Amino acid sequence: MVRETYIRELERLQGELLAMGSMVENALVESVQLLKRQDLEGARRLVAGDYLINQKRFAIEADVLVLIATQQPMAGDLRVLAAILEIVTELERMGDYAKGIARIALMIGKQPLIKPLVDLPRMAEKARDMLHQSLDAFMRRDIELARAIPAQDEEVDALYNQVYRELLTYIMADPRTLDQATHLLWVAHNLERTADRVTNICERVVFMVTGEMAEMDTENAGVESIA
Amino acid sequence: MAKIIAERLNFYYGDFRALADISMHIEEYQITALIGPSGCGKSTFLRCLDRMNDTIPGTRVEGKVWLDGQDIYAPGTDVVDLRRRVGMVFQRPNPFPQTVFDNVAFGPRVLGLHKKENLADIVEASLRGAALWDEVKDNLKQDALSLSLGQQQRLCIARAIAVRPEVILMDEPCSALDPIDTLEIEELMRRLKVDYTIVIVTHNMQQAARVSDWTGFFWLGRLVEFAATQDMFTKPTHELTESYITGRAG
Numbered sequence: 512m513v514r515e516t517y518i519r520e521l522e523r524l525q526g527e528l529l530a531m532g533s534m535v536e537n538a539l540v541e542s543v544q545l546l547k548r549q550d551l552e553g554a555r556r557l558v559a560g561d562y563l564i565n566q567k568r569f570a571i572e573a574d575v576l577v578l579i580a581t582q583q584p585m586a587g588d589l590r591v592l593a594a595i596l597e598i599v600t601e602l603e604r605m606g607d608y609a610k611g612i613a614r615i616a617l618m619i620g621k622q623p624l625i626k627p628l629v630d631l632p633r634m635a636e637k638a639r640d641m642l643h644q645s646l647d648a649f650m651r652r653d654i655e656l657a658r659a660i661p662a663q664d665e666e667v668d669a670l671y672n673q674v675y676r677e678l679l680t681y682i683m684a685d686p687r688t689l690d691q692a693t694h695l696l697w698v699a700h701n702l703e704r705t706a707d708r709v710t711n712i713c714e715r716v717v718f719m720v721t722g723e724m725a726e727m728d729t730e731n732a733g734v735e736s737i738a
Numbered sequence: 739m740a741k742i743i744a745e746r747l748n749f750y751y752g753d754f755r756a757l758a759d760i761s762m763h764i765e766e767y768q769i770t771a772l773i774g775p776s777g778c779g780k781s782t783f784l785r786c787l788d789r790m791n792d793t794i795p796g797t798r799v800e801g802k803v804w805l806d807g808q809d810i811y812a813p814g815t816d817v818v819d820l821r822r823r824v825g826m827v828f829q830r831p832n833p834f835p836q837t838v839f840d841n842v843a844f845g846p847r848v849l850g851l852h853k854k855e856n857l858a859d860i861v862e863a864s865l866r867g868a869a870l871w872d873e874v875k876d877n878l879k880q881d882a883l884s885l886s887l888g889q890q891q892r893l894c895i896a897r898a899i900a901v902r903p904e905v906i907l908m909d910e911p912c913s914a915l916d917p918i919d920t921l922e923i924e925e926l927m928r929r930l931k932v933d934y935t936i937v938i939v940t941h942n943m944q945q946a947a948r949v950s951d952w953t954g955f956f957w958l959g960r961l962v963e964f965a966a967t968q969d970m971f972t973k974p975t976h977e978l979t980e981s982y983i984t985g986r987a988g
Contacts, residue, residue, distance in 0.1 A: 514985035583944050585971045585983040722973025 517582050521591065524574055525650065528595055528602075531567045532646040535602045536639045538564065538609035539705060543635040546616040546698065547628045557613040564606035568599045587719075594719035598649065601708045605642070608701040615694045625681050625688045631695070634670045634702040637663070638709070645712040649719070657716035660709060661727045667706040674699040741766035741905060741935040742787060747801035749782055749791065756782045758959045759801075764905075764952075769927055769936045771946035771967065774956035775988040780939045783956065784907050787937065788824040789817055805905070822849060825898035829910040831890030833882035833897070838865075838874050841882045841893055845901035860900055867933075868896035869926050888919025892926065899934070906930065908938040912945065924949045943983055947971045955979045 538557060545553045575592050578584065584592055641663050648657040678692040710727050718724050742764040749757035757779045764770050764787075772780040785791045786803060789810060803810045810820055822845075833841050842861045846852050851860060861878070865871040870892040874880070882893055891911060898906055908927075912920040927936055927949055940946050946953050946967065953970040955963045955978075963970065963979045974980050981987035 517985065585943065585947070586974050586980050588984045589972060 514582075517578075517584075520574075520578060520582075521584075521588060524571060524578070524595060525591070527567070527571050527574070528598060529646055529650060531564065531571065531599060531602050532642065534564050534567065535605045535609065536642055538606055539642070539702075540632075540635050540639050542609040542612035542616070543628070543632050543698070543702070545613060546619070547624075547632060549616065549619070549621055549624070551617060551620065554613040554616040558610050558617070561606050561610040565603060568603040571599050572596060590719045590722060594649070594715040597715045598712050601711050605705050605708055608705050611701050612698050615698055619691055619694055622691065625691050625695075626677070628695075630670050630674050630677075631698055631702065634667055634674070634699060634706075637667050637670070638702050638705040641667070641706055641709040642712070645709050645716065648713065648716045652716075652720050654717050654720045657713040657720075658727070660713050664706045664710060667703055671699050671703040739766050740764060741806065742937075743802075743804040744783070744786070745802040745804065747783070747786060747803060748799070749779075749786060750798040750800075751794070752796045756959050757786070760961045762954060762961060762964055764935060764937060766935050767931055767933075768951040769931050769938060769949055770952040770954065771950035772937065772939045772954045772956060773941075773943055773946050773983075775982070776941075778956040779959040780954075780956045781909055784909055784937060784939050787905070787907055788821050788826060789815075790821075790826065792817065822901050823903055824905040824907060825901065825903035826907045826909065827891070827894050827898055827911045830914045831887055831894050833885075833890050833893050835881070835883055837879045838882050838885070838893060839878040842896050842900045845897060849901055851901070864896040864900040865893075867899050867930070868892045869922070869929070870896055886919070888915050888922060891915060891919070891923060895923075895926065895930075899930070903934065905935045905937065908936065910939055910941060913941065920945070943971075955982065957982070 538560070541553070542557055544550075545557060575596055579589075579592060641660055644656060644660050647653070648660065675696065678696050681688045682692050714725065714727050717727075740763040742762075744760050744762045744764075747757055747760040748755060760779075760783055772784060774780050782791065786799065787805075787810075791797050791799070799811055805820070805823065809815075834844060836844075839861055842864050843852070843857050846855075846857060846860050851857075862871060862875075865874060870889060873889060874885070874893075882890065885893060891914075895906070895911075912923050915923065924945065927938070930936060931951075938946075938950065947970075950967045953965060953967045954961055955970070955974075955976075957978055963974060963976045965975065970979070971983060974983065978987065
């Protein structure tokens with residue numbers, strides 16, 4: 512094979528992307544678990560740890576630029592690198608969402624939760640699952656899978672609507688819950704946006720494989736309110 | 739609009755079929771790049787477009803090449819006039835061992851253009867057209883071989899355009915040049931395409947990507963893919979093209 516070093520570097524970068532994806536997946540689920548357990552020490556650690564995700568993003572981005580500048584990739588290789596640049600940006604923002612949830616955990620502190628957290632962890636699990644599948648589709652160049660994933664966003668949207676309605680009833684029943692209920696709604700919003708960003712990754716996977724740029728966004732079809 | 743149309747063109751060196759059924763439309767006032775590994779037939783195809791291959795003994799052509807709707811291989815074609823209309827620039831700059839002025843004036847003198855127009859005007863316009871005028875205007879009597887390689891190649895381009903061709907064929911015009919001279923020639927090509935149809939053979943894929951509007955990929959004497967350059971280098975249709983331009987084959 513010609514250009515072995517270059518191809519090895521391309522493969523290494525894809526591995527790095529996957530590693531960054533794992534960091535984000537863990538942060539997402541962990542952030543909601545910390546909130547549920549009211550683990551403030553863990554929340555502080557997660558907020559601080561977001562730095563590592565950002566560093567990873569910058570490192571991958573820098574390596575992609577070096578590869579473009581020195582190796583002049585073309586065609587499919589160029590699309591892989593363009594997709595990586597786009598996907599690391601999405602992952603970095605998802606990392607910020609997880610950090611935002613950990614910050615909310617710190618804001619709520621040790622005050623009693625107004626409701627048991629059941630749907631929020633489910634949303635986090637589902638968003639994590641979708642992200643995992645999208646990265647799997649990236650590594651396998653599986654456009655069937657990439658095209659199928661965005662439909663799962665409906666489940667996340669449905670959970671979001673459920674959380675939203677439930678929190679409204681708490682606020683109406685006792686306005687003193689307003690503060691915490693708003694914070695919890697932000698958590699739901701962050702998770703809902705995470706799932707939306709998975710759709711962007713899926714679009715990039717299809718582009719990377721086919722060269723076609725097509726929008727898959729379900730346009731928050733199932734979300735009733737502010738999102 | 740297509741300036742040149744190749745239609746099921748086959749070319750043989752003796753029994754060896756160097757080109758197999760090449761059909762291609764070369765658009766007017768556009769730059770068409772031909773890429774592919776050594777021996778794939780791209781230069782042979784280029785030389786079919788001005789019948790330069792006629793001079794090689796034991797060769798044979800089948801098929802048609804239409805220039806503005808006229809088959810250049812039809813009996814009775816005036817090959818001298820064909821080569822005036824379709825000029826060529828070669829891999830290594832090949833100025834004549836004469837002055838800069840005489841190099842550019844050579845074609846117009848042979849064709850008798852100087853009887854109708856002022857030769858000095860033709861020379862100046864051609865040197866300006868080749869972006870060389872400012873560098874040589876104060877010493878048009880200097881020996882062409884005293885110019886740098888990049889200047890010599892631009893002089894050859896000036897010599898080619900002095901006879902007012904419609905098409906310029908370039909066979910690896912930058913392979914003997916340094917990067918700066920190369921970029922100058924590429925810039926010049928972009929300016930020239932306003933007035934001329936350009937076909938360039940290049941080993942340098944980045945050059946094809948930078949400079950051309952259309953790209954044809956040759957492999958073992960066949961035209962595997964022909965497409966708009968921006969599509970060719972971002973999403974080629976054929977797997978073989980993809981393998982070649984990403985450095986996995988060839």
